[in-house]
Structure formats: structure tokens, C-alpha cells
Amino acid sequence: MKGQDIKNAGLKVTLPRLQVLEFFEKRPGEHFSADDLFTQIRSSSSDIGLATIYRVLNQFEAAGLLIKHQFDNGQSVYELDTGEHHDHMVDVDTGQVIEFFDKELEDLQIQLAKKYGYKLIDHNMVLYVQKEK
Amino acid sequence: MKGQDIKNAGLKVTLPRLQVLEFFEKRPGEHFSADDLFTQIRSSSSDIGLATIYRVLNQFEAAGLLIKHQFDNGQSVYELDTGEHHDHMVDVDTGQVIEFFDKELEDLQIQLAKKYGYKLIDHNMVLYVQKEK
DNA sequence: GTGGGTGCAAATAATTTGCACGGTA
DNA sequence: TACCGTGCAAATTATTTGCACCCAC
Numbered sequence: 001m002k003g004q005d006i007k008n009a010g011l012k013v014t015l016p017r018l019q020v021l022e023f024f025e026k027r028p029g030e031h032f033s034a035d036d037l038f039t040q041i042r043s044s045s046s047d048i049g050l051a052t053i054y055r056v057l058n059q060f061e062a063a064g065l066l067i068k069h070q071f072d073n074g075q076s077v078y079e080l081d082t083g084e085h086h087d088h089m090v091d092v093d094t095g096q097v098i099e100f101f102d103k104e105l106e107d108l109q110i111q112l113a114k115k116y117g118y119k120l121i122d123h124n125m126v127l128y129v130q131k132e133k
Numbered sequence: 134m135k136g137q138d139i140k141n142a143g144l145k146v147t148l149p150r151l152q153v154l155e156f157f158e159k160r161p162g163e164h165f166s167a168d169d170l171f172t173q174i175r176s177s178s179s180d181i182g183l184a185t186i187y188r189v190l191n192q193f194e195a196a197g198l199l200i201k202h203q204f205d206n207g208q209s210v211y212e213l214d215t216g217e218h219h220d221h222m223v224d225v226d227t228g229q230v231i232e233f234f235d236k237e238l239e240d241l242q243i244q245l246a247k248k249y250g251y252k253l254i255d256h257n258m259v260l261y262v263q264k265e266k
Numbered sequence: 267g268t269g270g271g272t273g274c275a276a277a278t279a280a281t282t283t284g285c286a287c288g289g290t291a
Numbered sequence: 292t293a294c295c296g297t298g299c300a301a302a303t304t305a306t307t308t309g310c311a312c313c314c315a316c
Contacts, residue, residue, distance in 0.1 A: 011271090012271070013315075014271060014314080015314095033305095034306080035305085048272090048273085049274065051272080051273070051306085055272090072257065074281095074304075074305070075304090076306090089245075089246065089251065092254055098249060100249065104241060105242075105245065108238055108241065109260055112222075112233065112238065113222065114265075116231060118222060118231075118260075118263060118264060118265060119263050119265050121262055121263050122225075122260075122261040123258070123261060124205065124259045125256070125257065125258040125259075126257045127242055128253075128254045128256060129246045129252060129253055130251060130252050130254050131250065144296090145289090145291075145294095145296070147290070147296060147297080148289090148297095149296085150296090168280085181298085182297065183299095184281085184282075184298070185298070187280090188282090207280070208280070209281090
């Protein structure tokens, strides 16, 4: 059932938490900022607070339910963690976000870190692209 | 001479601008935040204002003298644009920034964008690493 | 019932902007 | 001298925190 993921994270199953989680589950592969969630959840129903959204997003990120990203525009955005790692391209004209995964790229990064005497912990990679004319 | 780059950018050669540019030129390959510059320039000499630092950094970035980066810690950092593109690794334990360049990685990104029907305009890639024990 | 959770408003942090004064070309 | 540039303080934007009330367990 719905609240199980929340319970597994050691959190009480409350209305705001359910609303945030369902919001992401209904829109797989999409990315939202705290303010997106605040505006949309509030308009469609309850009197949820922006501070609560931020708190819930942080808790869900810590619990591994959501992934946080910082594209080049000041605001952080979140997406559902499906367990399948991928990177992002951002269309500079439309702002559209495209997810992709490339094994060769992943391996290359691990090798690069090793080449400098390090172990790869995480990486952040965004390609800014434009549609070919 | 020193002020030429500033003049070429269509800006007047003023003390704060010279101070910021010289600060970077004396520390090649290093990265600084607006607040780093503010604290260090102010302590060593003049009564430069933080707002001026931000204005000068934005102008220098627009002029191509500096490159702006957003690592995963809220603050933006800047480095001198030497014309030689490179990416960064951040040591998660020490915060140290390591610059690197890998042709294979660059080519792979171009190919990936193309594979999805796009042209690569720019990219942002940071590897978060840890020293191998 | 109790301790965690919530909304609201106030607090922070990073950055930007308005304004009167000051310095460069 | 004309205007751009500057320092300071106030304004913005994104996010966090304090607090009294509320609700899931």
C-alpha cells in the first residue's frame, strides 16, 4: 500500500507526506521544485505549508525516496528515485529535461577517478543541449 | 599590461576590478566564492564592497574572463578562464578541487547528445571522490 | 496521552538592486 | 564634465528554524 515507503523511512504517515509522494508517483520521470509542489498541491486541495514541503523533501531525500538535483537556475528540483541511475540533458531552448543512461560514460568516470588516485562516490553531470536544425 | 582585459570587455579600469582580476591571476587553478574575495581583498587593503564583488564577478563572467561553477554546497565559485576547458573532481572529505581533462569523455558527451537528436552546447560535470585507502 | 508533525511567521544565506556620492576617460 | 562605477543599506529569493497547536500511533 501507499504509506509503506514512508513508514519504512521511520516517518509517520501523514497527509502532507502522502500528498508529496503521490504527486511524484503520478508523474514519473518529471522534476519539481519545492515551489512547484507547494503551488500545485495547495491549489488542488489542502492548506499545506511551504516549510512542510521543504521538510518532507529533505526527509524523503535522506530516506532515498527522492533524488535532488541542481540544474543551472538557482532552484533545486526533485524526482522519484526509481533505483535506476541516469543522467540528464537540459534543452536550453525549452527547458525540457531528458533522462539518459550510458554504461560507457559511467565506467569512464570510475576509471578517471581511479587514474587520479580516488574512488568515485557520486557524480553530477548535466548536458546542456539544443535541437539539431 | 594589466587593465587591457578589462578595457577589452568594455569596462572602465577601476581599482575594484583590478583587485579582483589580480587576485585570480596570482592564484591560477584555484576557485573562490564572492565572500572569499570580499574577505581576503578587504583584509589586505581597501574598503571594497561585497555588492561590487558580485557585480564585477558577473561582468567578468559575461566577458569570458572568469568561469562560474556551482558545486554541491550553495555558494558559487569562480576561476580564471584560461581558454583550456576542463572538468572537476571534488574530494568529499577535504573539499579540495582537482581539475582534469579527458578527450574521450568530451567526445562521448558529444556523441550522446547526437544520439538523442541534440547538439551539445555546454556541460556541467563534477565527480565527487574520496581518496583510496 | 505523547511525541512527532504541521502551518505560520520570523530568521538565514546568497545574491541583487536603489541611491547618492565619487572617480575614470 | 558626463557617466559609469562604487559602497552601503534595503530588497529579493530560496531555504531553514522557532513555536504553539494538532494528530497518528
